[in-house]
Amino acid sequence: MIVDDHEIVRRGIAEIVDRAEDLKVVAEAATVSDALVRARLVNPDVMLVDLQLPDGTGIDLLRALKAEGSKALPIILTSFDDDTAVSEALQVGAKAFVLKSVRGNEIAEVVRQVADGQVLLDDRTITARKNDADDPTASLTPSERKVLVLIGDGLSNREIGEKLGVAEKTVKNHITSLLAKMGLQRRTQVAAWVAGQRAASWRTPRDN
Incomplete structure (x- = not known):
């Protein structure tokens, strides 16, 4: 499932993912509220979620789904590299964090690897999360x-x-x-x- 408020980006990713024989886009959404409804209906295995959405954030969406017991594996999709966002994404179970500047074939590969149970986070991300665990205010602006x-x-x-x-x-x-x-x-x-x-x-x- 793809959640992004930019239709061109969303459709572009959908086309790339659907092109892969072993992957299929089961739903798309542009807002947190719409994504909540559709995710409950289709129960996606993997979710590509943009951080910035019109009525909230991708973190809000994933936190809500996690509270409901969703098993969807989250991949955070964003146009900027933000350490705070990385930390928040990890708190809601993100399995990968990729920039929108990534090449198309790489997005499909990330989806595939996350679906196979892999966690694609670098050492810097994991270290930052460990540091945050010691200080709940570490990621505050x-x-x-x-x-x-x-x-x-x-x-x-x-x-x-x-x-x-x-x-x-x-x-x-x-x-x-x-x-x-x-x-x-x-x-x-x-x-x-x-x-x-x-x-x-x-x-x-x-x-x-």
Whole structure:
């Protein structure tokens, strides 16, 4: 199954994959919502998923499918090389991470190898993921780190937006992203995490 909001890219990949005798495209989608519906219907073995979609991200889609018990093997397809994206992709079970600049015959080969159970990730990717496991904030952007601190200070989304000079919607987007990266579900969990970190840093041994 191919999920990409650019029809030309999607159709181009479909043509390449269908050209292979041992591969078949069973569905296409351009949005997260559409992809969720179609994936449930066709139960694909492998999914080529773009990171940037109109109503969310490929990570959002794969996380939702994983929660439903989908066995589809994800391949992340993107037009840029982003270490943060690689880390998030691994968290949702990505088996390969390929740039859209890859040659057509190579895409078919990646699909084939992932379908055969192979994981196509380089040493840099695996090392980055191990490092992230030690620090849940390792993959946060500078803006997300600022929002994290301000949540810990007890500021509302509106107050954070005013302090950083950005729209409240932007703050909400940052919070959604940092929650996903830290493996948390609610804003209150972020505040509790920050409080715990501050308590640990302030704690000193008692005098004898």
